[in-house]
Amino acid sequence: MHTPAASTATEQTTPRSGMDLGPPVAPRHGALTPLRLDEVRLTSGFWADRQRINRENTLGHCQQWMERLGWIDNFDATADALARSTDGEHHGANFADSEVYKLLEALAWEAHRSDDAELDGRFTALVERVAAAQHPDGYLNTCYGRPGRPARYSDLAWGHELYCAGHLIQAAVARAKTRGVEEPLVTVARRVADHIYTEFGPAGREAVCGHPEIETALVELYRVTGEERHLELARLFIDRRGTGTLPPIHFGAAYFQDDLPVREATVLRGHAVRALYLAAGAVDVGVETGDQSLIDAVGTQWDTTIARRTYLTGGMGSHHLDESFGADYVLPPDRAYSETCAGIASVMLSWRLLLATGDPRYADLVERTLFNVVAASPRADGRAFFYANTLHQRTAGAVPAEDEVSKAAGASLRPPWYGVSCCPTNVARTLASVAGYVATRDAEGVQIHQYAACDIRTRLDDGTEIALEITTSYPRDRGIAIRVLTAGRFALTLRVPHWAQGTAVLAEGGRHRQLREPTFTVRREFAEGETLRLDLDLTPRFTRVDDRVDAVRGCVAVERGPLVLCAESVDLPADLDLEDLRADLSVAPHPHPEGATVRVRRRPEPVAWLGQWGPYGYPIHEDDRAPADGGKSAGFSTTSPAGEDRGDQAAEASVESTSASQRTQQVLLRPYHQWANRGPSTMRVWLPAR
């Protein structure tokens, strides 16, 4: 067992400044209380590295692209139109405003996290341009409602006006929680929300936006401001959804969840990002209004969706056509959509359900999705992004130009920007605030949900101060050291990921304990400076799948800890095509510093086909010529159904072949999130098994 070196100094000790008025998500009720971003700070390792790259590269990258494409200019043009009634152009999609708002949210969190005055200045300058585009009555959208543009709310199905407002409000909430509610952007957002209340509140039109998102934003705004109307408006939007207020569309009402009221649905469906944002908002409304029926309904939807409509990576959404969930068990790896934004929305949803219920399964999914969807999107340098996150790349694609906008969501290498570029800014805001997912507290103590090197300092409601220093290089290494810096009596709860239940070992108070349950709580008097050591077994493992998932029947995946691994062509011997690789299940995968190795054989070439047509017929494999059991076995791996006379024909048709398929070799699998960082390649998560 690896023992992490004790650390006395964190790697990053930036001074704090400003206020910290609450955690990113701040329910007023629920099983667990989230920590503020000044209560838990990542110090090194996987996520700290990504936060650094986000700050150094991604934030500027996003802003440069949006300046270049005129998406920020849209605000200036709108301000101009308001001042002088000019006809202004509009650049980008009708939801381009939301990208600017997600960047603002990322800047708000990051300026606070890294106490970076330059970032803070950029935030302030951007806010000035945004604020100037607000209409006198509070309306704010650069695509609608000014000379030369369509009228306000003239296209609720596709116009994204309330969706954009939601992202504006979320950016304002981030600022309120890091600099206070007097900030200019908070004022802008309150006026936007008040305007929407007038338009769509109890006295307004009974309608919803085609893209949910404002619901969760309004509840967060209410939590910051205490303004009951904003909660009421969120509840109205939740209640109206599924009552057919939106017009019929090509993809059907399920696309924007207008097919069924939230309380009646039993599974997530339709456009994945829409479905997940809506569900997050429904939990928020349920928590704040004490409406358990909403929380329960979404909990059921989550259960069903995880059981039947979620990729191994945690990714959601299997249709390219409409970016939607497919039917149950439709999870094709090669046409996986698994949009980055859906992964982020899923994390948002699971986090809310975790806070409401305390059920550690939600934290399991947060971990899986963060490592295998959110971390997979950005290129290693944070300047290019996957939009869709396929689990199987069959053909090595071209290298995207560094100065061109990608028109299509599917790509085999990460492009720098997209025509619809929702994912890069969503990644940016998520990474800047990712520490918020690490831990919570309750009346008795602290719960650790995600393992990362960090400092945690919080205070329980009874005044108990708890300070912990966690040292680990997880998920690279298995050991996690939790040093208690404050003596006292409290409860420390550790999540045991599902794959570690039964093998995880906790060393504390002089004993070693095997952990078999999803959580383990140490509830006692802690001494200052004592260290608990948690060991999460990172032995790589074959993962199999319910055989109703047709698309990967007969395949296995390899996982190691929370990481889904994959085979990438650049790691294969030159003479082995990825599509010919067949995993040998008779030997367990072997740990490797970069992931794992597995024993594979080459796909046996059919020696001949009987009655072949295209890829269809009756294959005769070399293996079939001399089966180990003397040819007596029936079943899928043999040539022909028993009781037919094709056997003779098979024998006739047999021809000479090589024994290449009998040779075994070891191939290296690496974490899925790392793929496509070494030039064009092909990749598989699911390996056909022999």
Added chain:
Amino acid sequence: MHTPAASTATEQTTPRSGMDLGPPVAPRHGALTPLRLDEVRLTSGFWADRQRINRENTLGHCQQWMERLGWIDNFDATADALARSTDGEHHGANFADSEVYKLLEALAWEAHRSDDAELDGRFTALVERVAAAQHPDGYLNTCYGRPGRPARYSDLAWGHELYCAGHLIQAAVARAKTRGVEEPLVTVARRVADHIYTEFGPAGREAVCGHPEIETALVELYRVTGEERHLELARLFIDRRGTGTLPPIHFGAAYFQDDLPVREATVLRGHAVRALYLAAGAVDVGVETGDQSLIDAVGTQWDTTIARRTYLTGGMGSHHLDESFGADYVLPPDRAYSETCAGIASVMLSWRLLLATGDPRYADLVERTLFNVVAASPRADGRAFFYANTLHQRTAGAVPAEDEVSKAAGASLRPPWYGVSCCPTNVARTLASVAGYVATRDAEGVQIHQYAACDIRTRLDDGTEIALEITTSYPRDRGIAIRVLTAGRFALTLRVPHWAQGTAVLAEGGRHRQLREPTFTVRREFAEGETLRLDLDLTPRFTRVDDRVDAVRGCVAVERGPLVLCAESVDLPADLDLEDLRADLSVAPHPHPEGATVRVRRRPEPVAWLGQWGPYGYPIHEDDRAPADGGKSAGFSTTSPAGEDRGDQAAEASVESTSASQRTQQVLLRPYHQWANRGPSTMRVWLPAR
């Protein structure tokens, strides 16, 4: 062996009228010469039934919908605009004209085939409205080039102007071959072609249409009129394709085959219908210009596409997003697009390759595609149609309204009409002329490619008269009787479908002969009235698939003769969910009057999962608890990789369960083309195997 009753009178002996100036496809060179539609006439059976329904129901259905939606009015509006420079509306997609033209083509063939004066009158009346919309310079399109509409050729990528012109020309060619070249529609089409020659010919702009189709049409027009410029124009369009004359689009240049010149491509790719129409046109140009490089290139593309990118049904195109071929081996049954029009275009292509080369593999694919794609599209009454032809319907959908246009291409029951309604009229023209695919001749005799009850009367180049009467109810029954009505010396070649090679038996001249090759030729003196009897073994068979087709790994299909069978929920016992059905391969499928029965077991419920997350983990099946070999076997069907200690845990986790999965039962499979005619249902072609 079933012996078809000798028939002395055909079931349908309509009088002939008018001219028959050539077969639907009339190459001037090639291995085989097609027969005219007055040389081969279907008398009863599968296709004759469908021709009747097409005449009685489908043709009127299509015309009523297009009148109702204003697609025919578009021509009146255009005529009005030309006469009085009025601003007219335009209804439907920018290629709605082409639906009217495909209906005209269907009417032309059917009016001739059934000698129906009422249909002929409808054709003539429609042509008058179309002709009135032609501009003085020959241009004809209702969507472009008149007041209030975009300019001519202002959107070559998406405007479909030359595509529409192609369908107009094909309708005119059908009329020319059944009523002569002096017909008004032929004059209209020649003027259209001349206009396009001026605009896009050697002295015109170097461009192509975003949707290939005009190429094959121009060659057929040339074959009718002898006008060399029309062949030259077709060759120019073929040569220009793949040289980047079209603008960049979202889906990439491969979508409209502008990524590579036709001669350099080795596989069909991009939008399936576009790719197949283009390939058909390339063969036509190759044949008429003696350019073997074109024929060879398309032959290679066909080979590769059949081997890697074609569904078992013959269907092509696996992406819903862009209606395109996927990468090699991407053939998901549940997201199969397999557009009806792609099936028709594939038949057109294979027929041209068959005529050019004489290779019977092309006729094999024609048969497969006609029975399993083209026949699957129309509902039994010919008043509703599949656009996409999925091979796996997971959820039983709603019943489409009989008076509503379907907005989406995917449906679980056939809707009456579509917003983009290319398939119904394409089915109509194909059924009306389907007899053209039955037989050909060459210098020595006649070749039978498709088996159907029919009369064949033709004359070889040396003057030999050949008359055959074929009696059969194939593919329902296995026997085919070919009665020779004219004494004489000639060669009679019979195609032996790939699945019958080795089991087909021909009784002729007093002997029984087993046929093992793709064709068999009887070359001798025939006596008047003698009968040859061909027996094609219709024993149902399990069909397997190259295991690079990930989506159906571990599955089998059942075929019977040329028919792909399927399991449909309405045929299952009430307590067996289609998704739980697992085929038992130890017993061959059994013949049944409606198709076949197969022995199935119920999917074993995992008794427990170890480390389960969603549908992922380490399943422990009941079967695994007491394996036949005492638990020693390694491999995919057992619980855990050898060498790990999960075995103990598996034993611990085992719990009581029922033996439901051990019970076997027989389920009925019916022809795929029949599915979804009995109300909402779920359906599978590929059955998971145990």
